[in-house]
Amino acid sequence: MSDYIGEVVESGTKGFIARSPRVGEAPPFGSFVRTDADSPVYGLVYEIVTGSREPGRKPDAYDMSMEELRREQPQIFELLKTEFHVLTLGYLDRGKIRFTLSPLPPPIHSFVLGCTDEEMEALSSEDFFLRAIITAQNVPADDLIISSLLGAQEARKNDRDFMVRMGKSLSRFLKDDYERLASILRRLL
Amino acid sequence: MLNFHLVKSQIDSMMKERRDFASEIPDKIRLANEQLRLRSRDWEGLSRKIDESKTSWLVAGISSPLDAVRPLPERPRGYTALSSDGSQIFPDRHEALPCYLINVSSIALTYGDDARAVLGSGPSLFYKDEDRFTTWGGKRVPADSEVISLRRTLMEFESILELLKRNGADRNTIALSDGTLILWRLEAAPPDFRDAVIVPFLGILEEFRNLRVPVAGYISRPGSADVINALRVSLCPDRVSLCNQCPYTELPELPCSPIEGLTDGFLFSTVLDTGEASPVFKSSSKILDTYGGHHIYFFYINIGEEIARVEIPEWVVRDEELLTLTHTLIFDQAKKGKGYPVSIAEAHEQAVVKAKDRDFFFSLVREAMVKSDFSVTVSRKGLSKRVPGV
Numbered sequence: 337m338s339d340y341i342g343e344v345v346e347s348g349t350k351g352f353i354a355r356s357p358r359v360g361e362a363p364p365f366g367s368f369v370r371t372d373a374d375s376p377v378y379g380l381v382y383e384i385v386t387g388s389r390e391p392g393r394k395p396d397a398y399d400m401s402m403e404e405l406r407r408e409q410p411q412i413f414e415l416l417k418t419e420f421h422v423l424t425l426g427y428l429d430r431g432k433i434r435f436t437l438s439p440l441p442p443p444i445h446s447f448v449l450g451c452t453d454e455e456m457e458a459l460s461s462e463d464f465f466l467r468a469i470i471t472a473q474n475v476p477a478d479d480l481i482i483s484s485l486l487g488a489q490e491a492r493k494n495d496r497d498f499m500v501r502m503g504k505s506l507s508r509f510l511k512d513d514y515e516r517l518a519s520i521l522r523r524l525l
Numbered sequence: 526m527l528n529f530h531l532v533k534s535q536i537d538s539m540m541k542e543r544r545d546f547a548s549e550i551p552d553k554i555r556l557a558n559e560q561l562r563l564r565s566r567d568w569e570g571l572s573r574k575i576d577e578s579k580t581s582w583l584v585a586g587i588s589s590p591l592d593a594v595r596p597l598p599e600r601p602r603g604y605t606a607l608s609s610d611g612s613q614i615f616p617d618r619h620e621a622l623p624c625y626l627i628n629v630s631s632i633a634l635t636y637g638d639d640a641r642a643v644l645g646s647g648p649s650l651f652y653k654d655e656d657r658f659t660t661w662g663g664k665r666v667p668a669d670s671e672v673i674s675l676r677r678t679l680m681e682f683e684s685i686l687e688l689l690k691r692n693g694a695d696r697n698t699i700a701l702s703d704g705t706l707i708l709w710r711l712e713a714a715p716p717d718f719r720d721a722v723i724v725p726f727l728g729i730l731e732e733f734r735n736l737r738v739p740v741a742g743y744i745s746r747p748g749s750a751d752v753i754n755a756l757r758v759s760l761c762p763d764r765v766s767l768c769n770q771c772p773y774t775e776l777p778e779l780p781c782s783p784i785e786g787l788t789d790g791f792l793f794s795t796v797l798d799t800g801e802a803s804p805v806f807k808s809s810s811k812i813l814d815t816y817g818g819h820h821i822y823f824f825y826i827n828i829g830e831e832i833a834r835v836e837i838p839e840w841v842v843r844d845e846e847l848l849t850l851t852h853t854l855i856f857d858q859a860k861k862g863k864g865y866p867v868s869i870a871e872a873h874e875q876a877v878v879k880a881k882d883r884d885f886f887f888s889l890v891r892e893a894m895v896k897s898d899f900s901v902t903v904s905r906k907g908l909s910k911r912v913p914g915v
Contacts, residue, residue, distance in 0.1 A: 393874070396863075409861060411634055411642040411871055 342420060342448035344371060347441040349424070350472070351379060354448040356418040360386055366483020368451040368459055369422055371442040375429065378451065378459055379422035380484050382475045386418040422448070423472050423480075425465050435464035453491040460488035460498070463505035470509055478516065481506070482523050499524070546786065557784045557792050560756045565590040571759050578758050578766035585751035585789075585823075586807025595824075597800030598853040603637025604697035606858055607738075609684040610872035611677040614883050615670050616657070619907030621891050624652035625668070627677050630875035631684045632868050633692055643688070646875040649680070662715035671710065675722050678708070682729045682740075694736045699854045703869045706742035706821050706836045707810045723815050730819045734840045739847040741855060742821075743866055747834035751806060751823075752789045757781035789825060790832040797827035802835075802852050805842050828856055830864030 341363050342354030352371075356362045362384045363369055370376040388394055395416065398405060405412065427438035451459065459465060469480050485502055492498050503521060510517040564571045572587040609631050616625040630646040651657065651668075659668050668676075685700045708726065711719045733740045758766050760781045762773075773779050793803055803825040813820050819838040826833055835855055841847045858866035878886075894901045903911075 390874075407638070407640045408636055409867075410636070410640040411632075411644060411867065414642045414644050 339449070340372065340447035341369070341450055344442050344444055344446050344448060345419065347444050349437050349441050351421060351423045352377070352442055353419050353421050356420065359413050359416045359418050362418050362420045363448075363450055364483075364487075366480055366487055368425075368456045368484070368487065369448050370451055370455065372447040372449055373442060375427055375438070377424055377427045377438045377442045378433065378455070379424045380465070380469070380480060381420050382423050382480050383421035384418065385420075386416060389415055389417045423468065423475055425459060425468050433458055435462060435468070456488055456491035460484075460492070460502075463502060463509075466502065466505055467509060478520050481520055485524060550787070550791065553784050553787050554791055554795055557753060557756055557787055558795050560759055560784070561591050561752075561792065561796065564756065564759045565592040571755065574765060575755055575758050578761075579768065580754065580758065580766055581768045582754045582757075583749070583751050583809050584754045584758060586809060587755060587804075588807065589804040591752070591755075591804065592796060593804045594797060595802045595804070595852065597802075597856055598849045600853045600857050601637075601697045601850075603635070603639060603695075604699070604850075604854055604857075605633060605635045605692070605695050606699055606701060606854060606866070606868040607685045607688050607692075608632045608701045608703075608866070608868035608872040609681040609688075610703055610869070610876040611681045612876045612878040613673055613677055614878055614886055615673060616668070617887070617907070619904040619910075620887050621894055621901045621903055622652070623657060624650060624890070625657075625673060626650050626878070626886060627673070627680060628876050628878050629677070629680045629684045630872045631688045632872045632875065633688050634868050634871070635695075643692075644871055644875050647684075659718065660721070661718050663717065672718075675708070675710075679722065679725055679729070682726065686729055686732055689733075689736060689738060694738050697850060697854070698738045699851060700733060700738055700740045701855070701858065701866055701869050702740065702742050703873065704742055704744060706740070706838070707808060707812060709810050709812050712810075712812045719815070723812075727816060727819055730838055734819075734838070737844075737847070739841045739844075739851045740838060741841070741851050742836035743855065743869055744834040744836070745865055746831055747790055747825075748788055749823075749834060750788050751808065752803075752825075753784055753787050753792060755806075756784060756792075760784070789834070793825040793827070793832050797825065797832065799827050799829045800856055802826040805837075805848070808836070824852075826852065826855060828859035828864065830859075833859065 340357065341361075342356050344352050345355045346353035354369075363381050365381055365384060367381050368378065369381060370378045393415065395412070398409060398412075400408065424437055424441075426433050426435040428434075465484065466481060469475065469477050469484070485499070489495065489499055503524070506520060507517055510520075568587055568590045575584050575587060578584070609629060611627055611629045613628070614626040616623050626648055628646055628648045631643070632645075633643040635641050657668055658665050659672050681702065685702075689698065689700065708722065711722060730740060758781070760783070762780055766781075771779070797803060805822050805824045808821045808823055810821070816838075818840060821836050821838060822842045823834055823836045826835055833855075835851065837848070837851060841851060855866065858868055861867040862870050891901050891903075
């Protein structure tokens with residue numbers, strides 16, 4: 337498996353954490369990903385963290401350019417890790433995407449792949465992913481809505497109708513919070 | 526439980542004594558420095574006197590002026606530093622099974638255009654009779670912490686050698702080890718046990734020599750005083766110093782005492798600038814009589830943050846190119862590691878087995894026993910420690 341973008345290192349029902357195979361590289365914030373399994377779990381990247389592999393060690397400042405660091409301190413790149421956190425949106429059940437939490441979390445050490453345009457189209461065909469974001473705890477919901485919508489729209493070849501449809505859904509979900517809705521919509525333009 | 530009230534008062538008395546000694550240090554250092562300059566003029570005379578003298582302390586063998594400073598040589602753009610360290614879980618006879626574990630790291634850091642880093646470690650579990658027992662003076666005794674530590678030392682050097690063979694020896698490669706290359710603890714060991722360690726150890730050094738890769742032991746903040754002791758011999762008014770027949774014991778202070786208590790580190794901090802190294806001295810440790818062509822020599826180096834001691838085998842000293850390489854690469858390694866060679870620091874980090882790892886290891890052993898239907902019996906002492914009652 338050479339084209340995977342992460343490996344699940346912490347797995348839960350509501351989401352999972354994946355380790356990137358290369359330090360500093362990760363699928364962008366708000367991108368749609370899936371696990372590599374018979375029954376893949378789909379989700380959205382909502383947090384990317386690079387830091388020390390060991391809890392007791394913290395990266396230090398070296399006063400060197402990236403190139404100098406690679407030449408003169410090559411070991412530090414072995415001691416860092418990049419992980420990304422994924423919010424679960426749904427899973428594949430006998431060929432059909434279900435917009436609900438998977439009965440079982442993805443197996444630990446399963447690989448994570450970026451979703452294809454077709455998968456993104458399917459995942460954004462309904463507004464369930466927006467509701468999943470809004471109701472999730474501890475995710476930067478508004479920014480995640482914006483990034484995922486822009487990503488989905490690109491996968492749908494800038495389909496204007498899609499954006500209008502999702503805008504309507506958002507105004508329904510956020511009908512009690514006009515300021516928030518307006519802030520999201522303004523940033524989508 | 527530790528009674529900190531009582532500990533604190535003992536710490537205070539320790540501090541008082543340290544203060545008294547510290548106030549004498551500047552004078553002692555000045556005197557030692559004067560002696561160093563003075564004796565450098567007739568270093569050959571002092572060298573002869575040292576060879577003939579019999580002292581109760583380790584005295585540095587001298588083969589050049591004492592204050593001859595070696596400037597920092599230019600560093601090759603690309604080089605490789607190899608290192609290894611080990612950590613262990615000692616056998617605990619109160620545990621369910623008598624076994625022990627040694628975890629050995631292997632580090633290869635390559636710098637320059639081809640820069641890369643290999644960091645890793647591998648555990649070895651010892652449980653067979655031949656591992657758990659050792660021959661000591663013709664008797665079969667259980668391997669204790671000292672035996673296990675020596676086995677660990679051998680494994681560390683084997684691990685570096687293996688790395689070297691796997692990676693191929695570039696021209697600019699150095700093997701670094703934390704601590705001394707002088708296995709002085711073996712001096713008191715019976716010959717059968719001593720040979721069981723020394724022979725393979727020297728065999729490994731021989732392989733490094735054949736590959737022409739210098740091996741160096743690095744000692745941070747050394748407590749050694751071999752050069753100070755050489756100067757104490759020079760302070761002795763007798764033509765040859767024979768400590769066991771010292772004629773000055775009636776005096777209020779021995780002629781060699783004024784610089785007693787100093788370390789070589791103190792002395793060379795007044796002599797060496799950052800990057801500079803001292804001349805190379807010969808160690809007079811008794812165990813080195815068994816080292817043959819691998820007799821250990823040492824020098825001091827100012828790495829900026831402190832004075833470190835570097836130990837090298839004789840064949841590195843005799844090969845000017847290897848000696849120069851050792852000097853510059855050790856300095857660069859220490860600079861990269863902000864005062865301590867980065868390859869040795871990483872070797873430690875990769876090898877270390879922490880207290881909680883130890884507990885987890887023994888719980889894995891117990892669990893495996895239960896799964897295999899063995900009855901797990903822990904000593905009452907072990908049990909009492911785990912679940913202390915009131």
